[in-house]
Amino acid sequence: MPFQTITTDIKDSVMTLTLNRPERLNAFNRLMMDEMVVALDMADADDAVRAVIVTGAGRGFCAGVDLSEDDAFTAAKLDPMTTDAATWDRPENRDMGGIVALRLFNCLKPVIAAVNGPSVGIGTTMQLPMDIRIASDSAKFGFVFARRGIVPEAASSWFLPRLVGMSQALEWCYSGRVFGADEALAGGLIRSVHAPGDLLDAAHAIAREIADNTAPVSIALTRQMMWRMAGADHPMRAHQIDSSAIAARSVSGDAAEGVASFLDKRAPVFPDRVSDRMPGFFPWWDEPDWSMGTQTGAAS
Numbered sequence: 001m002p003f004q005t006i007t008t009d010i011k012d013s014v015m016t017l018t019l020n021r022p023e024r025l026n027a028f029n030r031l032m033m034d035e036m037v038v039a040l041d042m043a044d045a046d047d048a049v050r051a052v053i054v055t056g057a058g059r060g061f062c063a064g065v066d067l068s069e070d071d072a073f074t075a076a077k078l079d080p081m082t083t084d085a086a087t088w089d090r091p092e093n094r095d096m097g098g099i100v101a102l103r104l105f106n107c108l109k110p111v112i113a114a115v116n117g118p119s120v121g122i123g124t125t126m127q128l129p130m131d132i133r134i135a136s137d138s139a140k141f142g143f144v145f146a147r148r149g150i151v152p153e154a155a156s157s158w159f160l161p162r163l164v165g166m167s168q169a170l171e172w173c174y175s176g177r178v179f180g181a182d183e184a185l186a187g188g189l190i191r192s193v194h195a196p197g198d199l200l201d202a203a204h205a206i207a208r209e210i211a212d213n214t215a216p217v218s219i220a221l222t223r224q225m226m227w228r229m230a231g232a233d234h235p236m237r238a239h240q241i242d243s244s245a246i247a248a249r250s251v252s253g254d255a256a257e258g259v260a261s262f263l264d265k266r267a268p269v270f271p272d273r274v275s276d277r278m279p280g281f282f283p284w285w286d287e288p289d290w291s292m293g294t295q296t297g298a299a300s
Contacts, residue, residue: 003038005020006018006019006032006035006036008039010049013049014052014053015046016053017040017052017054018056019056019061025056027063028064028096033097033099033100037099040052047274050109051109053203053207054126055116059118062123063121064122065097095153100122101129101159102155105227108220110131110210111131111132112130112131112132112203113127114199114203115133115136115190115199116138117139118178120140120144124143125153128155129155132191134206135185136195139181139193141178141179142177143156143176144176148176158231164187168187172187181193214270215270216274217273221245221278221282225245244281244284248281253272254271257271258270
């Protein structure tokens with residue numbers, strides 16, 4: 001489908017999603033939010049897509065929210081002091097970055113950020129739910145919210161400390177300063193730094209390693225197991241999901257192919273598809289018994 005603020009291209013099982021407002025350094029707005037969600041829906045629904053790369057057009061990744069637009073933060077005008085929690089569940093009241101972040105969190109395909117230039121505010125926080133982040137040596141990052149009189153958004157108070165640790169997360173958010181790729185690498189925010197001309201090739205190499213060698217259903221499960229168990233209150237909950245997933249996957253066509261291809265010393269051709277072969281317990285977080293968990297045997 002045609003997009004106005006992004007482009008998508010699928011090649012060799014990899015979707016490249018490019019933020020495409022280069023005249024405004026790909027500043028984020030509500031239309032970009034909507035279009036990113038649609039593109040991620042498309043990627044999840046397409047079994048031919050094995051991984052997603054997110055990058056920016058032109059010299060920037062994303063300069064943050066477009067402050068020239070009236071709905072820069074939320075579309076609705078309401079009393080910000082309301083204590084009704086349900087108010088903040090309604091999409092029209094939620095911050096735009098958080099809607100994209102939670103859609104990324106729910107993805108079934110691995111997402112790689114290829115940060116090609118400046119990224120601040122939502123330009124940085126949207127990267128946090130992505131699985132692997134790499135950057136060019138010209139990239140910039142900034143959790144600039146306190147310098148604008150606001151606070152971090154896009155659920156970054158959940159994601160950022162889990163990625164880089166509490167002390168580093170607080171230092172970056174307290175100072176609000178913009179920092180370069182070397183500091184982002186040292187702080188654990190990104191995986192690697194590349195020359196600008198090598199960035200997308202490096203991202204595609206990571207994506208190809210996944211697409212060529214792994215079972216897509218196993219990747220979809222692994223992604224959700226890792227992210228969702230990051231918030232579990234006891235390892236027993238992870239143990240329950242692990243056990244169920246191992247049982248389901250061990251009798252799958254993918255497992256048989258994985259063993260056979262290993263023994264035959266050949267590339268695997270996994271038969272199962274994300275669209276119709278996810279285990280019966282998935283998505284477990286929507287089931288009360290699974291989401292609440294039990295701690296039977298937790299002391300074992």
